[in-house]
Amino acid sequence: MKHIKFVGKVYLVGAGPGDPGLMTLKGKVLLEQAEVVIYDALVSPTILGMINPLAEKINAGKRRGRHSLEQIETTQLLIEKAKTHAVVVRLKGGDPFVFGRGGEELQDLMQAGVSVEVVPGVTSGIAAPAYAGIPVTHRDYSSSVTFVTGHEAAGKYRPEINWEAIAHGSETIVIYMGVHNLHNVIEELIAAGRDLETPVALIQWGTRPEQKELIGTLNNIVEKIEATGFEAPAIAVIGNVVNFRTNTNPVIME
Template sequence: MGKVYLVGAGPGDPGLMTIRGKSLLEHCDVAIYDALVSPEILAMINPLAEKINAGKRRGNHSLLQSQTTELLITKAQEQAVVVRLKGGDPFIFGRGGEEMADLLAAGIEVEVVPGITSGIAVPAYAQIPLTHRDYSSSVTFVTGHEAAGRYSPKINWQAIATGSETIVIYMGLHNLPEIIPQLINAGLAIDTPMILIRQGTCADQAELVGTLGDMIEKVHDSEFQPPAIAVIGNVVKFRDTLAPLFS
C-alpha cells in the first residue's frame, strides 16, 4: 500500500513552490494534478512518473470529484508515492479535506504538504499588503463559487461586509454581479476600492482596478477573464503610495 501526498503547488510562480513539494514531485510514481498548476511546476514532476490531469476548471472538469478520489485510492494500491498536486494550498478552497477524509476511510496513508495560497501571494505581487496599520487590521478569505447542493447556508455576505476591513474573494469573477450588490446593501460604500488580479504571480499577471460601484461594468468592458482573485478594501489604495517608488 502506497501513500498519498496532498501537495500545494502555490499560486503559479515556480519560485513559490515549497522545497518539500518539489522533492516529492521529483521522486513520485504518480502525479494527479489540477488545471491551475503552472507548466513550470508540472515540469518538476519525475519524467518516469505517470501524469494524470484531473481538470478542475469552471464548467469543464476532466474528472468528477468522486472519480478523482477513486483514482487516488487505486493508484495508492499500486504505487508507493502518489502526489495529488493542487493549486495554492490543499486546505484553502481546494477540497483537500474531503480527499483526505475519503483516503483515510479507505485505509490509505495521507500527508499534507501546504502550499502558498493565492489569496496571500497574489495581492503581494500586486504590491497590496492585506493588513497595514494605516489601512486594515483584519482580513477575510471567502469563496465566490459555492458548491452546488452544499449542506450549509449560503455565504452571509452581510457578515462578510461588516466583519473585517479587507475582503479577499477566490473564484468569484463570474458571480460578481450577485456578490457586489449584496456587499453594498450590507453597508459597504460604492466607492470602496477593489482590484481584480488575473494569473497572479505568473508572467502574464493582469490587474483591473476600480471600486464596488464600477467594477462590474469594467469587467464587462475589458472582457476580463478568470482565474482571478478579488481584493476589496482600503488596502488597495496602498498601491498609490508606492507608485512613485516604482516609477
C-alpha cells in the same frame, strides 16, 4: 470485510499560485520522487516540469464548465494508485486546504485506509495581491481580512454565505473564484452598507508572468470587467488596502 493492502502513501501537495519559485522545497522533492502525479488545471507548466519524467501524469483539472475528472473519480483514482505505487502525489493549485477540496480528499482517503500526508502551499489569496503590491493587512489600512469563495457548491452544509456579516466584520475581503459572480457579491456588500467607493482590485493569473490587474470600486468594477473583457482565473481584493498600491507606487510584475 476484506482487508485492502496499500503499498503507497498519498501526498496532498500545494503547488502554490503559479510562480515556480513559490513551490515549497518539500513539494518539489516529492514531485521528483513521485511515481504517479494527479494534478489540477491551474498548476503552472513550469511546476509540472518538475515532475519525475518516469512518473505517470494524470490531469484531474476542474475549470468552470469543464471537468477532466469528477471529484469522486479523482478520489477513487488516488485510492487505486496507492495500492500499487509507493509515492502518489495529488498536486493542487495554491494550498490544498484553502478552497481546494483537500479536506474532502483527506477524509475519503483516510476512511479508505490510505496513508496520507498534507504538504501546504502558498495560497493565491495572499500571493496574488502581494505580487500586485497590495498587502492584505497593514496597520494604516486594515487589521482584519476574510477569505471567501465567490461560488458555492450545490447541496452544501449551509445555503449561502453571510455577506452582511462579512461586509461589517472585515476591513479586507479576498474572494477566490469570484469573477463570474462578482456582480452578485457586490450587490450583497452594498446592500449590507459597504461604501460604493470601496476600492476593488482584480488580479488575473496571480504571480505568473501574464499577471494582470484591474482596479476600480464597488460602484464601477463590473462595468470595467465588461469593458475590458477581464476573465477568470482571478482573485478579487476589496478594501482600502487596494489604495496602498496607488499611494506607494510599488514596482509591479507586468
